[in-house]
Amino acid sequence: MTDISQRTNENPSWLKRNKLAIAPWIFLVPALIFFAIYVVIPIFESLWLSLYEWNGLYTADGQSTATWVGFQNYVKLWDDPNFWVSLRNNLAWLILYMLAVPAGLMIALFLNQTVTGMRFYKSMFFFPFVISQVVVGLIFGWFYNPDFGVVGTIWKWAFCEETVNILGNATFKCARPVPDILSSPEWATYGIIFAGLWPQVAYCMILYLTGLNNVAADQIEAARLDGAKGWKMLWFVVIPQLRPATFIAVVVTVIGALRSFDMIAIMTQGGPFGSTNVLAHYMFEVAISEYGERYGYGSAVASVLFAIMLVYISYFLWRMYQDEKDSR
Amino acid sequence: MAGVTKANWEDTMIKTLKGAVAALALTATSAIAGDLVINFDDLNPGPKQGFDDMIAQFKQENPDINVITNVNDREAHKTAIRNFLTADAPDVTSWYPGNRMAPFVDAGLFQPVDDVWDANNFHEDLAAIKATMSRDGKIWGVPYSYYQWGIYYRKDVFDLLELSEPQTWDELLAACAKMKDNGVTPFTIGTKFLWTAAGVFDYLNLRTNGYDVHNDLTAGKIKYTDPRIVKTFENWKVLIDECGFVDNHASMSWQDAIAPFANGDAAMYVMGNFSVDGYKNAGLTDAQIDFMPFPTIDASVPLAEEAPADAFFIPTNAKNVEDAKKFLAFVARPDVQTKLNKTIGQLPINAKAEISDDKFIQEGFALLNSATGIAQFYDRDAPAAMAKAGMEGFQEFMLDTSKMMAVLERLDQVQTEVYK
Numbered sequence: 235m236t237d238i239s240q241r242t243n244e245n246p247s248w249l250k251r252n253k254l255a256i257a258p259w260i261f262l263v264p265a266l267i268f269f270a271i272y273v274v275i276p277i278f279e280s281l282w283l284s285l286y287e288w289n290g291l292y293t294a295d296g297q298s299t300a301t302w303v304g305f306q307n308y309v310k311l312w313d314d315p316n317f318w319v320s321l322r323n324n325l326a327w328l329i330l331y332m333l334a335v336p337a338g339l340m341i342a343l344f345l346n347q348t349v350t351g352m353r354f355y356k357s358m359f360f361f362p363f364v365i366s367q368v369v370v371g372l373i374f375g376w377f378y379n380p381d382f383g384v385v386g387t388i389w390k391w392a393f394c395e396e397t398v399n400i401l402g403n404a405t406f407k408c409a410r411p412v413p414d415i416l417s418s419p420e421w422a423t424y425g426i427i428f429a430g431l432w433p434q435v436a437y438c439m440i441l442y443l444t445g446l447n448n449v450a451a452d453q454i455e456a457a458r459l460d461g462a463k464g465w466k467m468l469w470f471v472v473i474p475q476l477r478p479a480t481f482i483a484v485v486v487t488v489i490g491a492l493r494s495f496d497m498i499a500i501m502t503q504g505g506p507f508g509s510t511n512v513l514a515h516y517m518f519e520v521a522i523s524e525y526g527e528r529y530g531y532g533s534a535v536a537s538v539l540f541a542i543m544l545v546y547i548s549y550f551l552w553r554m555y556q557d558e559k560d561s562r
Numbered sequence: 563m564a565g566v567t568k569a570n571w572e573d574t575m576i577k578t579l580k581g582a583v584a585a586l587a588l589t590a591t592s593a594i595a596g597d598l599v600i601n602f603d604d605l606n607p608g609p610k611q612g613f614d615d616m617i618a619q620f621k622q623e624n625p626d627i628n629v630i631t632n633v634n635d636r637e638a639h640k641t642a643i644r645n646f647l648t649a650d651a652p653d654v655t656s657w658y659p660g661n662r663m664a665p666f667v668d669a670g671l672f673q674p675v676d677d678v679w680d681a682n683n684f685h686e687d688l689a690a691i692k693a694t695m696s697r698d699g700k701i702w703g704v705p706y707s708y709y710q711w712g713i714y715y716r717k718d719v720f721d722l723l724e725l726s727e728p729q730t731w732d733e734l735l736a737a738c739a740k741m742k743d744n745g746v747t748p749f750t751i752g753t754k755f756l757w758t759a760a761g762v763f764d765y766l767n768l769r770t771n772g773y774d775v776h777n778d779l780t781a782g783k784i785k786y787t788d789p790r791i792v793k794t795f796e797n798w799k800v801l802i803d804e805c806g807f808v809d810n811h812a813s814m815s816w817q818d819a820i821a822p823f824a825n826g827d828a829a830m831y832v833m834g835n836f837s838v839d840g841y842k843n844a845g846l847t848d849a850q851i852d853f854m855p856f857p858t859i860d861a862s863v864p865l866a867e868e869a870p871a872d873a874f875f876i877p878t879n880a881k882n883v884e885d886a887k888k889f890l891a892f893v894a895r896p897d898v899q900t901k902l903n904k905t906i907g908q909l910p911i912n913a914k915a916e917i918s919d920d921k922f923i924q925e926g927f928a929l930l931n932s933a934t935g936i937a938q939f940y941d942r943d944a945p946a947a948m949a950k951a952g953m954e955g956f957q958e959f960m961l962d963t964s965k966m967m968a969v970l971e972r973l974d975q976v977q978t979e980v981y982k
Binding site: 289290291292293294296299310313315379380381399400401403405407411412414416417419503505506507508519524525526527528 | 637640644647648651665666668669670671718719722723744745746753754755756809810811812813818821825826827877878879941946947949950953954955957958961972975979
């Protein structure tokens with residue numbers, strides 16, 4: 235009896251011996267399979283496709299009609315003014331979207347007080363983040379509309395007078411034409427970014443509000459005894475303690491800026507004449523939209539966008555890894 | 563006015579969303595022998611009614627054929643067809659002739675139907691559209707309907723200003739001057755979705771240079787910086803400077819642009835006949851609106867018109883080709899085209915068909931019968947990538963005419979890439 239039990243203890247099965255090492259992988263497998271099917275494989279597929287010219291069609295017996303063109307799509311991209319406009323807009327999004335972080339902090343500081351009904355105000359400020367980006371885009375589209383939007387109405391009140399036209403119907407005569415923000419090649423992108431900031435500020439605000447809950451009261455008190463107040467208190471005492479919240483806020487804002495597809499699709503479809511495109515939307519336009527059907531070229535745009543994101547993602551992963559190492 | 567524009571905007575949005583859902587949900591109706599699967603692409607009440615009536619008649623005449631129909635939204639159909647032609651082909655599908663059918667013909671996804679044309683005397687009866695239905699020397703489908711483009715105008719405004727329909731370019735410019743003096747913007751347009759600008763370009767080009775130049779340009783045989791096309795753009799600049807379009811046209815859809823027209827702020831609209839419904843929904847009556855052909859610019863250029871057609875095609879993977887051809891022959895029959903087009907408010911293509919007594923249909927019929935050439939539309943005659951770049955160029959030019967040469971040079975560059 236004792237012999238047998240001893241033997242099993244000395245020679246446990248391979249599975250049993252490596253139980254601790256294997257268990258995590260078993261739990262990871264389903265996620266890894268889906269991640270591979272929906273993320274990793276498509277990445278390589280689209281890199282591969284970017285070396286072809288293809289209109290997305292198969293022949294009647296299911297053969298792809300793609301033809302190999304090597305790096306020609308990338309050469310074309312280099313000479314394509316629309317690509318550079320999209321890239322520049324991507325950059326504008328990245329830079330201006332960062333305003334959401336300080337703006338969110340300001341609102342969070344403002345809301346971080348105990349007044350009756352504060353919960354209600356907080357939820358009102360958080361509201362734009364809850365509604366869908368599509369709805370935000372639609373609302374701001376109306377907001378900017380020169381005919382019936384808020385901008386148009388205020389402008390008409392200031393610069394226009396109501397008259398009757400030749401048929402006796404009411405119409406407006408304006409000293410200066412109403413600004414048409416979403417149709418102006420110079421301003422349309424900024425108009426969309428401003429609309430995008432609305433929910434993004436709310437998101438940063440909620441991150442900072444939770445962060446502010448964890449700010450150590452004793453440190454605040456100690457700083458106060460030392461005579462710190464106002465900006466100094468904020469800069470040297472509060473903000474350092476909010477570092478984790480700031481890190482997350484920056485991360486989600488960068489991701490938000492790079493994901494700006496839906497607002498553009500709703501508000502301008504990349505127009506007027508492609509001047510509000512970003513790479514994500516340009517890729518869609520080239521490959522999938524009604525006048526697209528150039529899947530190889532679209533994949534080339536996607537690959538460039540991927541390369542740009544890769545830089546950021548690598549930094550993010552490296553940073554996470556460093557943090558993990560420190561805390562261990 | 564605001565209500566109308568906003569509602570239209572919402573309408574477009576909802577349609578887009580609905581289209582996306584419908585594309586996903588498009589039922590894959592699998593067929594067995596004796597079944598005839600037909601995919602149609604218009605859910606608007608008029609066209610759907612016309613199609614349903616036509617199918618009912620076909621069933622009555624052919625009780626042994628079990629007809630299965632899938633009716634989808636236009637936009638959703640454009641996405642779905644790319645898939646179902648290979649994966650799960652119906653026996654008949656609606657699609658557009660011209661360059662829109664070219665990718666499918668080139669990939670071998672449609673089958674030629676020359677025998678249907680031979681057997682039914684279509685070469686004569688459908689002559690108006692034969693050229694655009696052909697590619698590589700074969701005929702690929704049967705058209706069932708088309709509609710005219712031209713200028714829709716406010717008759718009451720014209721009467722107040724004592725204007726008659728301008729026949730020539732100079733008369734048009736003179737009429738515009740009078741309108742502007744009286745505070746009326748001559749033209750309305752909404753270029754947000756780009757294609758409306760292509761209608762204006764096509765007409766200016768057809769009138770300045772004629773049908774052959776239109777075809778050569780969309781076929782990539784002449785450059786955009788060609789002196790003839792530059793001339794078209796110069797005329798366009800004159801039209802913008804001396805006539806003028808409504809402000810903010812780049813943020814309006816074609817439906818939004820009806821608002822200033824209905825209000826009497828703008829008097830003319832270069833549009834297709836499908837827009838008449840929109841005018842009537844905006845409260846205008848038949849007495850207030852009228853139609854005129856686009857005036858001549860160069861008297862020596864024969865008049866060609868723009869009239870996009872809709873057609874039925876047989877996919878290569880169709881299972882019931884015999885009955886599909888029977889259906890195609892049926893669709894182009896004069897009595898069927900008469901009835902169908904009366905319901906959908908468009909023009910029959912069969913020369914032997916009759917037309918309804920609607921005044922716009924009557925005028926359109928007369929116009930197209932006298933035309934020396936029928937163009938489809940810039941975005942149907944030119945390949946997709948060229949059309950997209952071209953129409954963006956048109957919009958850019960309309961917003962700032964000083965960019966003319968820069969726009970044309972860029973289009974040349976796109977042209978060399980698209981037509982290799």
